[in-house]
Amino acid sequence: MDFDAICEKSKAFSSKPPNDVYLEFYGLYKQVHVGDVNIERPADAEGAAKYDAWLSRKGMSTDAAKAAYIALYEKYAPIYT
Numbered sequence: 001m002d003f004d005a006i007c008e009k010s011k012a013f014s015s016k017p018p019n020d021v022y023l024e025f026y027g028l029y030k031q032v033h034v035g036d037v038n039i040e041r042p043a044d045a046e047g048a049a050k051y052d053a054w055l056s057r058k059g060m061s062t063d064a065a066k067a068a069y070i071a072l073y074e075k076y077a078p079i080y081t
Contacts, residue, residue: 003032003069006069007069010077012081013076013081017076017080019049023052023053024053025069028057028068028069028072029069030050031057031058032065032066035062037051039051
């Protein structure tokens with residue numbers, strides 16, 4: 001399955017993953033679609049958590065981020081689908 005198909009499948013998990021798992025997906029997704037962080041860190045807790053998840057992927061190539069996202073999906077799909 002390709003990255004875009006995996007993204008759609010991960011959005012359709014039947015149960016919601018915990019926030020730390022969600023943030024792993026979020027950081028990788030942003031790295032694939034935007035690249036390295038290009039905004040200031042938000043002041044609110046939720047925005048800061050998302051920013052930190054994205055920042056943790058700084059320097060990761062698009063292909064590496066896609067592969068990591070797919071691997072993360074394969075790890076968690078049996079639990080949340």
